[in-house]
Amino acid sequence: MQTQPRFAVSGSSSVSADEREAVVIRELARGHELTEQLRAEALSALRGQGQAEATAALILQEMSRAFTVCLSIMSSPDRAPPPEMPEPSAGRNRGDSIPRKEKLTSSPHFDGHQWRKYGQKRITNTNFPRCYYKCIYHRERNCPVTKQVQQRSNGDPPMYAVTYVNEHTCDTPAWEPEAVVYGATNPLLDLSSGLTRQPDARALLDERGIKEEHERQVLVSSLACVLGGQSPPGSSGGGDVALVQEPQGRTRDAPAVSVAGAPELPPLDADDGLDVMDYDVTGALCFGDSYGLPVHDLPF
Protein backbone atom coordinates (compact mmCIF):
# COMPACT_ATOMS: atom_id res chain seq x y z
CA MET A 1 0.00 0.00 0.00
CA GLN A 2 1.27 3.41 -0.80
CA THR A 3 1.95 5.84 1.95
CA GLN A 4 -0.16 8.94 1.68
CA PRO A 5 -0.43 12.08 3.70
CA ARG A 6 -3.10 11.67 6.29
CA PHE A 7 -4.41 15.16 5.99
CA ALA A 8 -4.41 17.50 3.08
CA VAL A 9 -3.56 20.25 5.52
CA SER A 10 -0.82 18.44 7.33
CA GLY A 11 2.14 20.59 8.17
CA SER A 12 0.23 23.81 7.79
CA SER A 13 0.60 25.89 10.88
CA SER A 14 -1.79 28.51 9.54
CA VAL A 15 -4.77 26.17 9.71
CA SER A 16 -7.10 27.00 12.54
CA ALA A 17 -8.19 24.52 15.15
CA ASP A 18 -11.72 24.56 13.73
CA GLU A 19 -10.46 23.80 10.25
CA ARG A 20 -8.31 20.96 11.50
CA GLU A 21 -11.26 19.61 13.42
CA ALA A 22 -13.37 19.72 10.28
CA VAL A 23 -10.66 17.83 8.41
CA VAL A 24 -10.50 15.19 11.14
CA ILE A 25 -14.26 14.70 11.05
CA ARG A 26 -14.24 14.54 7.26
CA GLU A 27 -11.43 11.99 7.22
CA LEU A 28 -13.10 9.88 9.89
CA ALA A 29 -16.31 9.89 7.91
CA ARG A 30 -14.38 8.89 4.82
CA GLY A 31 -12.67 6.10 6.73
CA HIS A 32 -16.00 4.86 8.00
CA GLU A 33 -17.45 4.90 4.51
CA LEU A 34 -14.48 3.00 3.09
CA THR A 35 -14.67 0.46 5.89
CA GLU A 36 -18.30 -0.19 5.09
CA GLN A 37 -17.41 -0.67 1.43
CA LEU A 38 -14.61 -3.03 2.37
CA ARG A 39 -16.90 -4.97 4.65
CA ALA A 40 -19.46 -5.43 1.88
CA GLU A 41 -16.76 -6.58 -0.54
CA ALA A 42 -15.01 -8.86 1.92
CA LEU A 43 -18.15 -10.53 3.18
CA SER A 44 -19.32 -11.04 -0.36
CA ALA A 45 -16.01 -12.63 -1.33
CA LEU A 46 -15.83 -14.79 1.78
CA ARG A 47 -19.43 -15.91 1.88
CA GLY A 48 -19.67 -19.52 3.02
CA GLN A 49 -16.07 -19.73 4.17
CA GLY A 50 -16.84 -20.28 7.80
CA GLN A 51 -14.17 -18.99 10.13
CA ALA A 52 -12.57 -16.75 7.53
CA GLU A 53 -15.89 -15.03 6.96
CA ALA A 54 -16.54 -14.70 10.69
CA THR A 55 -13.07 -13.32 11.34
CA ALA A 56 -13.30 -10.73 8.60
CA ALA A 57 -16.80 -9.76 9.71
CA LEU A 58 -15.67 -9.29 13.29
CA ILE A 59 -12.62 -7.23 12.47
CA LEU A 60 -14.41 -5.01 9.98
CA GLN A 61 -17.30 -4.56 12.35
CA GLU A 62 -14.88 -3.36 15.01
CA MET A 63 -13.17 -1.05 12.55
CA SER A 64 -16.52 0.43 11.66
CA ARG A 65 -17.43 0.76 15.31
CA ALA A 66 -14.17 2.56 16.07
CA PHE A 67 -14.87 5.13 13.37
CA THR A 68 -18.39 5.56 14.67
CA VAL A 69 -17.17 6.17 18.21
CA CYS A 70 -14.58 8.69 17.04
CA LEU A 71 -17.11 10.50 14.91
CA SER A 72 -19.55 10.54 17.76
CA ILE A 73 -16.97 12.09 20.06
CA MET A 74 -15.80 14.62 17.50
CA SER A 75 -19.32 15.64 16.55
CA SER A 76 -20.65 15.97 20.05
CA PRO A 77 -21.04 19.64 21.08
CA ASP A 78 -20.16 18.78 24.66
CA ARG A 79 -17.48 16.33 23.80
CA ALA A 80 -14.58 15.66 26.10
CA PRO A 81 -11.63 18.04 26.02
CA PRO A 82 -8.69 17.28 23.76
CA PRO A 83 -6.41 14.48 24.94
CA GLU A 84 -3.49 16.62 26.03
CA MET A 85 -5.60 18.93 28.12
CA PRO A 86 -4.17 19.25 31.59
CA GLU A 87 -6.67 18.28 34.22
CA PRO A 88 -7.07 20.02 37.50
CA SER A 89 -4.98 17.86 39.75
CA ALA A 90 -7.13 15.57 41.84
CA GLY A 91 -4.17 14.33 43.78
CA ARG A 92 -1.98 16.25 46.14
CA ASN A 93 0.89 18.30 44.86
CA ARG A 94 3.94 16.77 46.41
CA GLY A 95 6.00 19.80 45.56
CA ASP A 96 8.75 17.85 43.86
CA SER A 97 10.21 18.48 40.45
CA ILE A 98 9.29 15.11 39.00
CA PRO A 99 7.78 15.67 35.57
CA ARG A 100 4.12 14.77 35.37
CA LYS A 101 2.00 14.66 32.27
CA GLU A 102 -1.72 14.16 32.37
CA LYS A 103 -4.16 13.45 29.62
CA LEU A 104 -7.66 12.24 29.05
CA THR A 105 -8.24 9.25 26.82
CA SER A 106 -10.81 6.56 26.15
CA SER A 107 -8.08 3.94 25.78
CA PRO A 108 -5.56 4.37 28.54
CA HIS A 109 -3.57 1.29 27.57
CA PHE A 110 -2.64 2.30 24.06
CA ASP A 111 0.31 4.54 24.66
CA GLY A 112 2.95 2.45 22.96
CA HIS A 113 4.64 1.23 26.13
CA GLN A 114 4.15 -1.83 28.28
CA TRP A 115 3.15 -1.55 31.90
CA ARG A 116 2.87 -3.71 34.97
CA LYS A 117 0.20 -2.97 37.52
CA TYR A 118 1.51 -2.62 41.03
CA GLY A 119 -1.37 -1.13 42.91
CA GLN A 120 -4.91 0.08 42.99
CA LYS A 121 -6.42 2.56 45.37
CA ARG A 122 -9.81 3.97 46.08
CA ILE A 123 -9.51 7.74 45.89
CA THR A 124 -11.80 9.93 47.92
CA ASN A 125 -14.51 11.80 46.06
CA THR A 126 -14.15 9.64 43.01
CA ASN A 127 -16.41 6.92 41.70
CA PHE A 128 -13.67 4.69 40.39
CA PRO A 129 -10.43 3.33 41.84
CA ARG A 130 -7.09 4.62 40.62
CA CYS A 131 -4.70 2.04 39.19
CA TYR A 132 -0.94 2.33 39.35
CA TYR A 133 1.40 0.98 36.71
CA LYS A 134 5.15 0.81 36.26
CA CYS A 135 7.07 0.39 33.05
CA ILE A 136 7.85 -3.30 32.62
CA TYR A 137 11.51 -2.29 32.34
CA HIS A 138 11.36 -0.69 35.78
CA ARG A 139 13.76 -3.25 37.22
CA GLU A 140 15.55 -4.51 34.15
CA ARG A 141 16.53 -1.06 32.87
CA ASN A 142 15.83 1.03 35.90
CA CYS A 143 13.10 2.93 34.07
CA PRO A 144 11.48 5.26 36.63
CA VAL A 145 8.28 6.07 34.81
CA THR A 146 4.95 5.26 36.42
CA LYS A 147 1.45 5.70 35.15
CA GLN A 148 -1.78 6.31 37.01
CA VAL A 149 -5.09 5.51 35.39
CA GLN A 150 -8.39 6.61 36.76
CA GLN A 151 -11.74 6.36 35.09
CA ARG A 152 -13.41 9.73 34.96
CA SER A 153 -16.72 9.02 33.30
CA ASN A 154 -18.88 6.07 32.51
CA GLY A 155 -19.82 7.39 29.10
CA ASP A 156 -19.60 5.74 25.73
CA PRO A 157 -16.70 5.36 25.50
CA PRO A 158 -15.69 5.75 29.13
CA MET A 159 -12.95 8.32 29.62
CA TYR A 160 -9.84 7.81 31.72
CA ALA A 161 -7.44 10.28 33.19
CA VAL A 162 -3.92 9.01 32.65
CA THR A 163 -1.04 10.60 34.52
CA TYR A 164 2.54 9.81 33.59
CA VAL A 165 5.14 10.47 36.24
CA ASN A 166 8.76 10.70 35.13
CA GLU A 167 10.07 9.89 31.70
CA HIS A 168 11.01 6.58 30.10
CA THR A 169 14.70 5.82 30.29
CA CYS A 170 14.34 2.27 29.01
CA ASP A 171 15.03 3.30 25.41
CA THR A 172 12.09 1.25 24.26
CA PRO A 173 10.64 2.90 21.16
CA ALA A 174 6.99 3.70 21.53
CA TRP A 175 4.73 2.01 19.05
CA GLU A 176 2.94 4.30 16.67
CA PRO A 177 -0.75 3.49 16.59
CA GLU A 178 -1.41 6.11 13.94
CA ALA A 179 0.43 4.00 11.40
CA VAL A 180 -2.60 1.72 11.45
CA VAL A 181 -4.10 4.20 9.03
CA TYR A 182 -1.89 2.80 6.32
CA GLY A 183 -3.67 -0.50 6.35
CA ALA A 184 -3.16 -4.19 6.71
CA THR A 185 -0.66 -4.59 3.91
CA ASN A 186 1.90 -2.50 5.70
CA PRO A 187 4.44 -5.00 6.98
CA LEU A 188 4.92 -2.95 10.10
CA LEU A 189 1.32 -3.19 11.05
CA ASP A 190 0.83 -5.32 14.08
CA LEU A 191 -2.75 -6.45 13.97
CA SER A 192 -2.38 -8.62 17.00
CA SER A 193 -1.92 -5.62 19.18
CA GLY A 194 -3.62 -2.97 17.18
CA LEU A 195 -0.32 -1.18 17.05
CA THR A 196 2.72 -0.99 14.91
CA ARG A 197 6.32 -1.66 15.61
CA GLN A 198 9.11 0.53 14.47
CA PRO A 199 11.60 -1.06 12.10
CA ASP A 200 14.28 -1.54 14.71
CA ALA A 201 11.95 -2.87 17.35
CA ARG A 202 12.85 -6.44 16.50
CA ALA A 203 16.31 -5.87 17.86
CA LEU A 204 14.80 -5.22 21.22
CA LEU A 205 12.84 -8.41 21.41
CA ASP A 206 13.95 -10.84 24.00
CA GLU A 207 13.51 -14.56 23.72
CA ARG A 208 9.91 -14.41 24.81
CA GLY A 209 9.27 -11.53 22.50
CA ILE A 210 10.56 -13.43 19.49
CA LYS A 211 8.02 -16.16 20.00
CA GLU A 212 5.33 -13.61 20.53
CA GLU A 213 6.42 -11.72 17.43
CA HIS A 214 6.24 -14.93 15.43
CA GLU A 215 2.68 -15.54 16.57
CA ARG A 216 1.75 -12.01 15.65
CA GLN A 217 3.22 -12.33 12.21
CA VAL A 218 1.26 -15.52 11.68
CA LEU A 219 -1.88 -13.68 12.64
CA VAL A 220 -1.12 -10.78 10.34
CA SER A 221 -0.34 -13.15 7.51
CA SER A 222 -3.52 -15.08 8.13
CA LEU A 223 -5.63 -11.99 8.17
CA ALA A 224 -4.09 -10.77 4.95
CA CYS A 225 -4.98 -14.09 3.37
CA VAL A 226 -8.49 -13.95 4.76
CA LEU A 227 -9.07 -10.49 3.38
CA GLY A 228 -7.55 -11.60 0.12
CA GLY A 229 -10.03 -14.43 -0.18
CA GLN A 230 -7.50 -17.19 0.54
CA SER A 231 -7.24 -19.67 3.28
CA PRO A 232 -4.95 -18.67 6.09
CA PRO A 233 -1.69 -20.59 6.36
CA GLY A 234 -2.26 -23.68 8.37
CA SER A 235 -5.98 -23.65 7.91
CA SER A 236 -5.76 -26.35 5.29
CA GLY A 237 -3.91 -28.57 7.68
CA GLY A 238 -0.58 -28.27 5.89
CA GLY A 239 0.98 -25.49 7.89
CA ASP A 240 2.96 -25.96 10.99
CA VAL A 241 1.42 -22.96 12.64
CA ALA A 242 -2.28 -22.48 12.88
CA LEU A 243 -4.14 -19.21 13.09
CA VAL A 244 -4.56 -18.36 16.72
CA GLN A 245 -7.67 -20.11 17.84
CA GLU A 246 -7.86 -18.91 21.37
CA PRO A 247 -5.73 -16.77 23.61
CA GLN A 248 -3.30 -18.92 25.52
CA GLY A 249 -4.51 -17.45 28.69
CA ARG A 250 -3.37 -14.15 29.96
CA THR A 251 -0.25 -12.82 28.40
CA ARG A 252 0.68 -9.74 30.31
CA ASP A 253 3.53 -8.37 28.32
CA ALA A 254 2.00 -9.55 25.13
CA PRO A 255 -1.57 -8.77 25.75
CA ALA A 256 -3.71 -10.02 23.01
CA VAL A 257 -5.24 -7.74 20.50
CA SER A 258 -7.25 -4.63 20.38
CA VAL A 259 -8.80 -4.19 17.02
CA ALA A 260 -10.93 -1.23 17.81
CA GLY A 261 -8.86 0.60 20.31
CA ALA A 262 -10.65 -0.42 23.42
CA PRO A 263 -8.92 -0.54 26.75
CA GLU A 264 -6.64 -3.33 27.81
CA LEU A 265 -4.42 -5.07 25.32
CA PRO A 266 -3.13 -3.52 24.57
CA PRO A 267 -3.94 -0.33 24.38
CA LEU A 268 -5.79 1.84 20.65
CA ASP A 269 -6.94 5.22 20.35
CA ALA A 270 -5.93 7.98 18.06
CA ASP A 271 -3.10 9.17 20.21
CA ASP A 272 -1.96 6.44 22.11
CA GLY A 273 -1.49 1.70 24.09
CA LEU A 274 -1.46 -1.74 26.61
CA ASP A 275 -2.42 -3.86 29.22
CA VAL A 276 -5.43 -5.78 29.21
CA MET A 277 -7.49 -6.44 26.25
CA ASP A 278 -7.58 -9.86 24.80
CA TYR A 279 -8.77 -10.27 21.30
CA ASP A 280 -10.09 -13.67 20.42
CA VAL A 281 -10.09 -13.90 16.65
CA THR A 282 -12.60 -16.68 16.73
CA GLY A 283 -15.35 -14.68 18.14
CA ALA A 284 -15.05 -12.35 21.02
CA LEU A 285 -13.44 -9.26 22.30
CA CYS A 286 -12.79 -9.57 25.94
CA PHE A 287 -11.27 -7.33 28.51
CA GLY A 288 -9.56 -7.64 31.79
CA ASP A 289 -10.75 -5.45 34.60
CA SER A 290 -7.47 -3.95 35.60
CA TYR A 291 -8.99 -0.51 35.51
CA GLY A 292 -11.60 -1.37 38.05
CA LEU A 293 -14.21 -1.36 35.36
CA PRO A 294 -16.54 -4.33 35.39
CA VAL A 295 -16.41 -6.15 32.11
CA HIS A 296 -20.14 -5.79 31.59
CA ASP A 297 -19.78 -2.03 31.79
CA LEU A 298 -17.53 -1.87 28.79
CA PRO A 299 -19.08 -0.24 25.79
CA PHE A 300 -19.06 -3.27 23.52
Add this chain to the structure above:
DNA sequence: TCTATTTGACCTAC
Protein backbone atom coordinates in the same frame (compact mmCIF):
# COMPACT_ATOMS: atom_id res chain seq x y z
C1' DT B 1 6.78 -23.59 38.64
C1' DC B 2 6.63 -19.13 36.83
C1' DT B 3 4.65 -14.76 36.13
C1' DA B 4 1.29 -11.17 36.75
C1' DT B 5 -2.48 -9.25 39.54
C1' DT B 6 -4.75 -8.29 43.86
C1' DT B 7 -4.98 -6.16 48.12
C1' DG B 8 -3.86 -4.95 52.83
C1' DA B 9 -0.16 -2.67 55.17
C1' DC B 10 3.13 0.73 55.42
C1' DC B 11 5.35 5.23 54.36
C1' DT B 12 5.13 10.02 53.58
C1' DA B 13 3.27 14.55 52.24
C1' DC B 14 -0.06 17.73 53.50
Add this chain to the structure above:
DNA sequence: GTAGGTCAAATAGA
Protein backbone atom coordinates in the same frame (compact mmCIF):
# COMPACT_ATOMS: atom_id res chain seq x y z
C1' DG C 1 -4.96 12.62 61.29
C1' DT C 2 -5.99 11.91 56.52
C1' DA C 3 -5.15 10.55 52.00
C1' DG C 4 -2.15 9.37 48.09
C1' DG C 5 1.51 6.37 46.59
C1' DT C 6 4.24 2.15 46.99
C1' DC C 7 5.57 -2.34 48.75
C1' DA C 8 5.21 -7.08 49.16
C1' DA C 9 2.79 -11.35 50.53
C1' DA C 10 -1.00 -13.89 48.88
C1' DT C 11 -3.41 -15.50 45.09
C1' DA C 12 -4.60 -16.98 40.44
C1' DG C 13 -3.85 -18.62 35.82
C1' DA C 14 -1.12 -20.95 32.32
